[in-house]
Amino acid sequence: MLPRTYDNQLCSLARTLELIGDRWTLLVIRDAFLGLRRFEDFQKSLGVARNVLTDRLNRLVEQGILRRELYQERPERYEYRLTRKGVELWPAMMTMMKWGDRYLYPEGHPRLILHKDCGGEIDERLHCSKCGAELGPTDVYVEAGPALASNEAA
Amino acid sequence: MLPRTYDNQLCSLARTLELIGDRWTLLVIRDAFLGLRRFEDFQKSLGVARNVLTDRLNRLVEQGILRRELYQERPERYEYRLTRKGVELWPAMMTMMKWGDRYLYPEGHPRLILHKDCGGEIDERLHCSKCGAELGPTDVYVEAGPALASNEAA
DNA sequence: AAAGGTCGGTTGCGTCATGCAACCAGCCAT
């Protein structure tokens, strides 16, 4: 689906969606933020078809959102890590996630994003609801929320 | 594509993407924020296939992101307006747009989002870059930026 | 040295969402 280009749309949103606006891409990026790096890890986590995953990882590398890094020679094995450009997608991803928390899981969020310094939960404008600090990807840790707790997932 | 549900993903991001994570949906919402309300307007603006547009509008209404409002009887004509739930997507949309501004149009943004009170441009955390105020959808107006100016688009 | 396991894919096939264009129904103006 990605080949779609919104030619007539001179719009940053449309062009951003050309890169990450498909079924899987943003979930790959989410997993990258959760620390996944290898093909098999992404595949198991998402259950995505392997050919599609190959395609998405390659596109993300082409776009400079992920980079391949050699972690083993013979056989050559690469892992996929977020570039700065990729890390900068964190606010967009978080904001969507917080919207989902509010409107799709009002009774209890699947994941809690907590401020390392004070343990406060992140709010919808990505500030700490406890101390008010503006938060970025390195300021938080992730914990299973009420909705996930029963599943005992990783 | 929307029927895709990420069953094994207990995640607000995945669930949000089930609703708005397809080729067109978020662009429909963008157009709604730009003031479009009618079927034909969306269709012309996006160039999307009419059956797909029908499908997307219906889904958005089902999800409570848009609502149909009668604006004319005989023949019955409805327009599509954002609900509160829909309006709350503004930060997510804006954040993606600002990412695109930065990484895809570094030389000049297609659209400028400006603070009504002081004319300052919105920054990547959705504050006014001039006066620092936290901005929401009703605090701003949209202007063609450098990249759009030459096209003289609406 | 043979067998099996791991990792990171590629290939082939069938299906379903999509793009496209034609058509239609209700109503209005002339």
Added chain:
DNA sequence: ATGGCTGGTTGCATGACGCAACCGACCTTT
């Protein structure tokens, strides 16, 4: 009654996707 506007629906062809099998390079085990 003819044509136009709005808001769709229908039918067909394409192509992105899901799925499962296969593959190559290497390692470990027996």
